[in-house]
Amino acid sequence: MKRQTIKILICILLISRMAIAAETGPAETVLIENVTVISPHLDQAQPNMDVLIQDGRILDIVKTSAGFHANIRIDGQGKFLIPGLIDSHVHLGHNPLINRTDLKEYQTIHNEYRRQLPRSFLFHGFTSVIDLDYEPARSGWPTGTELSPEIYHCGRGVRVAGGYGPAFVPPEFVHKVFPNLVYEQRHSNNWPERLDPDLYTAGAAVRRVVQSGAICLKTYSESGFGGVFDWSQPSAETLAALSKAAHDEGLVFVVHANSATDWQRAIAADADVIAHGLWHWNADRKDAQLTSEPLSAIEAAVENKAAVQPSLRVVEGxxxxxDQGLMQDQRILDVLTPGIMDYLRSDKGQWSLTQLLELYRKHNPQPEIVPSVLISASIQRATDSMVTFHQSGGALLLGTDTPAQDGTGNPPGLNGFLEMTSWAKAGIPLDSIFRSATLDNARAFKLDHEIGSIEPGKQADLLLLNTNPLDTVEAYNDISVVMIDGRPINRGDLSARSLDKNPAQ
Ligand SMILES: [Zn+2]
Structure with a gap:
């Protein structure tokens, strides 16, 4: 390309960026012109529409908007407008990349990571996220920052003493780390002495969640990652009591479960959402074949209308x-800042890999098999059970569990795109993926009066895409503009590459 042409191109790019950036003040009215509207509540795409936005809400979707005065006009010619995406399973409070023992030394980098975190979700089009174990001080901080997705939550997860989570913490600290416990007589040997069991009933746990402003309640049916650990679990009675109390309060009842047995326990307790796919059952761990055990669990989930977050990225991550594969992936540079990348490339940055290898060395249920083979089998199991569940008529929800573990496996925002890519590769149709990440997620969490589709009155959380998402999953990584609360942001301004370069953040 000639130098002159490059100069002109750069000028055009700068001007088009300024067209939005110049008016990032209080954007009262926005008009997106001549755009193809793709919304999950419509049977088909609607080409050449004008979308009117006022005070952060969708005002109208019309053929012609003559006479509508807009502060900001966006040319949608050749582009596709979809609702902002929803990731219904995140954990905003946990930085999985910096070793806790390094936190003091790397505080600046940690702060930088946190500042970029909400921007990374937006960069990948996630305008709403649901934190399933929400602690205001640790997870709620992006609320009120200028560029943040909408944050909904389940309050603090409800756990039992000696169970998943508390089992890692000395009894005297358990209530500090996991304050929303439920007392059960049979686990009383692990119960923190100073806590009055009468204050830790299922009803009290639900009240705490309600008081925190939650939309859902999350609890855990986890026996120990398919035999790796042996943890206490809430009894069927506790699960049923939580379910009833949550439903009485209008909360969505979410149960963490990833084994066939735990899926069945969640279903028996009338879970609305199962917060993981299925990858543990009684069989040789390197054997991925779906046996009658997972198939029955899948059938029960479909029959009971429990929606499922397959969370493939938990095992893929x-x-x-x-394999540190994502470290070589250019896409990670849009979601992780240069400071954190430098740390991850340093010797200290290898801690999560060392920790994972150590975990397998100590707890490998079949030591003769190397971890990568076990993980590959888990990925195959999770993928095949997702496809079977979907083909049997089950409702999938896009929920990634970002970050599911320490390490580089679940980068914020990008992880959601990778999850959608894996679904597409497994053969989940693109229109199903679209619904799972928008209206189905909104309905499952009773948020569809606000988000999930492009309809008058709903929040103007929208994505302008260069490519049709019903043609290719790559469209979700080809975003032109992210609109949050009616405010349009050029995608590039949300990249980690432009943190601190962007006056609008
Ligand atoms: Zn989770």
Whole structure:
């Protein structure tokens, strides 16, 4: 390309960026012109529409908007407008990349990571996220920052003493780290002495969640990652009591479960959402074949209308931490800042890989098999059970569990795109993926009066895409403009590459 042409191109690029950036003040009215509207509540795409936005809400979707005065006009010619995406399973409070023992030394980098975190979700089009174990001080901080997705939550997860989570913490600190416990007589040997069991009933746990402003309640049916650990679990009675109390309060009842047995326990307790796919059952761990055990669990979930977050990235992310594959992937530079990348490339940055290898060395249920083979089998199991569940008529929800573990396997924002890519590769149709990440997620979490589709009155959380997402999953990584609360942001301004370069953040 000639130098002159490059100069002109750069000028055009700068001007088009300024067209939005110049008016990032209080954007009262926005008009997106001549755009193809793709919304999950419509049977088909609607070409050449004008979308009117006022005070952060969608005002109208019309053929012609003559006479509408807009502060900001966006040319949608040749582009596709979709609702902002929803990731219904995140954990905003946990930095999985910096070793806790390095935190003091690398505080600046940690702060930089946190500042970029909400921007990274937006960069990949996630305008709403649901934190399933929400602690205001640790997870709620992006609320009120200028560029943040909408944050919904389940309050603090409800756990039992000696169970998943508390089992890692000395009894005297358990209530500090996991304050929303439920007392059960049979686990009383692990119960923190200073806590009055009468204050830790299922009803009290639900009240705490309600008081925190939650939309859902999350609890855990986890026996120990398919035999790796042996943890206490809430009894069927506790699960049922939580379910009833949550439903009485209008909360969505979410149960963490990833084994066939735990899926069945969640279903028996009338879970609305199962917060993981299925990758543990009684069989040789390197054997991925779906046996009658997972098939029955899948059938029960479909029959009971429990929606499922397959969270393939939980197992795939472990593989990525092991092979460090994402470290060579250019796309990671849009979601992780240069400071954190430098740390991850340093000797100290290898801690999560060392930790994972150590975990397998100590707890490998079949030591004769190397971790990568076990993880590959888990990925195959999770993928095949997702496809079977979907083909049997089950409702999938896009929920990634970002970050599911320490390490580089679940980078914020990008992880959601990778999850969608894996679904597409497994053969989940693109229109199903679209619904799972928008209206189905909104409905499952009772947020569809606000988000999930492009309809008058809803929040103007929208994505302008260069490519049709019903043609290719890559469209979700080809975003031109992210609109949050009616405010349009050029995607490039949300990249980690432009943190601190962007006056609008
Ligand atoms: Zn989770």
């Amino acid at each position: 472990e593989s990525n931490t092991l």
